[in-house]
Amino acid sequence: MEAAGVVVAVGPGLTGRKVGDLVAYAGNPMGSYAEEQILPADRVVPVPSSIDPAVAASVMLKGMTAQFLVRRCFKVEPGHTILVHAAAGGVGSLLCQWANALGATVIGTVSTTEKAAQARDDGCMEAAGVVVAVGPGLTGRKVGDLVAYAGNPMGSYAEEQILPADRVVPVPSSIDPAVAASVMLKGMTAQFLVRRCFKVEPGHTILVHAAAGGVGSLLCQWANALGATVIGTVSTTEKAAQARDDGCHHTILYKEEDVVTRVKEITSGKGVEVVYDSVGKDTFEGSLACLKTRGYLVSFGQSSGSPDPLPLSALAPKSLFLTRPSLFNYTITRDELLEAAGEVFANVASGVLKVRVNHTYPLSEAAQAQADLENRKTSGSVVLIPDGA
Structure with missing residues (x-):
């Protein structure tokens, strides 16, 4: 019920479509297990040249289902908390990503730890900011410290976030907060891959x-x-x-x-x-x-x-x-986390790692940032800045 391909012929008098166009469809009529298919012109949509045909074919049905669920059936907005069953499934995965980008808190149900890891990957999971409060009896962190985190818990599309103290790391004063926010997850992934998983x-x-x-x-x-x-x-x-x-x-x-x-x-x-x-x-x-x-x-x-x-x-x-491997299994202990983040920040400060923060958006425009990412209108890292910051 979904496919993408190149137009090889058009009906007489048809305008708006021509031979050679890349198009896609989802739904009726069935029959996409075929080399060619006759389709109603009003049920196919143009595919941008930046989108791989295989991606277009695979995302049409699931993607449009996710779109109408979060944008029209129930309009998900910032501050909402939603529950997604089968969060690692085809539609569920896209629902989590889309709702997270819209500013909702996403709770997902899954059947295995592997699927839980995949579902967590579908949310925004890294940020940097200033500590505004600490829990009673906590030592080692104080109000005003610049810190960063990557991984659990999700929910960094937010102005403030409550985090476990042992999962945040100090950010050196030489590192721009936007750089810290954009490099944590990717940087620590690169660190464990080249330094520990296989030592280059x-x-x-x-x-x-x-x-x-x-x-x-x-x-x-x-x-x-x-x-x-x-x-x-x-x-x-x-x-x-x-x-x-x-x-x-x-x-x-x-x-x-x-x-x-x-x-x-x-x-x-x-x-x-x-x-x-x-x-x-x-x-x-x-x-x-x-x-x-x-x-x-x-x-x-x-x-x-x-x-x-x-x-x-x-x-x-x-x-x-x-x-x-996964990053989460290589940063289980506090020492492992500090070692990974410390190496990343040291290499950024020394110039070994260049971090391209090419796009920043106000937090209120998270949906637009997500749309631009999906439409490949961005390059390098994209960082959301709280409104008024």
Whole structure:
């Protein structure tokens, strides 16, 4: 009941659609398991050129369902508290993201801890600000301190937030609060990936998928500073230029080049020590093929969907290692959290990490910020500033 594709013919006298247009539809008529489909012209919608057809096909039905539920059926507004059952499901995930962007507090029900982690990822989970009150008997924090946090609890689309004292970290005076807010989650993710999950060292060659993305950009900068040779995959020449500026020694335009072939060329057939893969389904098999003997595949995201099941025997020919880590399991203790955040802030202060805060919005315009993100009108980090601050 949903699909996206290119118009190959139009009916006589039809205006507004032409051969070659990229369009999508959801709902009736059924029959999208087909190479071609005859559809009523008034039931298809144009797809912007910035949207991948596969994304358009997958989001139409779920996305429009989420849209009418939070915008029309019941209009979610700032300050509302909502409950979403099956919060990690297709529609549920989009509901959480959309309602969170509209300023609501989102409670979600899930069946497993893995799905709980996914649902938490669908909310705004990092912020920086000044302490305005502390609980009775609390030491180590005082009113006026600049602090930041990333992770649980969700709800940072807010002017004030009550947080567990052991989950906030001090922000050095040399770090701009907007930078601190934008770098916490991505920066600590990059830290545990290159310093603990797989320890990148001088002489290593690594592959970073989505090298111009939020985490990918920091991974490239950090690994380059550690003395590694960095290969990055990107979708456009503009993103390739950014990735090179971030320390990529080699960039691969994955829409035009075969990634595995290029990696083998760059490494003289040896492969890489580690692949950092946040894409998932579309890159998983290729990532394994890019590894050298005893290499590590660090699968830390799945923007294209969950990879197909893999038999353990597939790792045997090259004695490969496969891990699916999360930041929350690498910052369980207070000491781990402080170490991760401390390294991030130190590298920002020293210039090792460049953080691009290209867009700021008043908190009251959170919905517009979310819309601009969804429509790819932004680049770098987007930060919400409380109104009047």
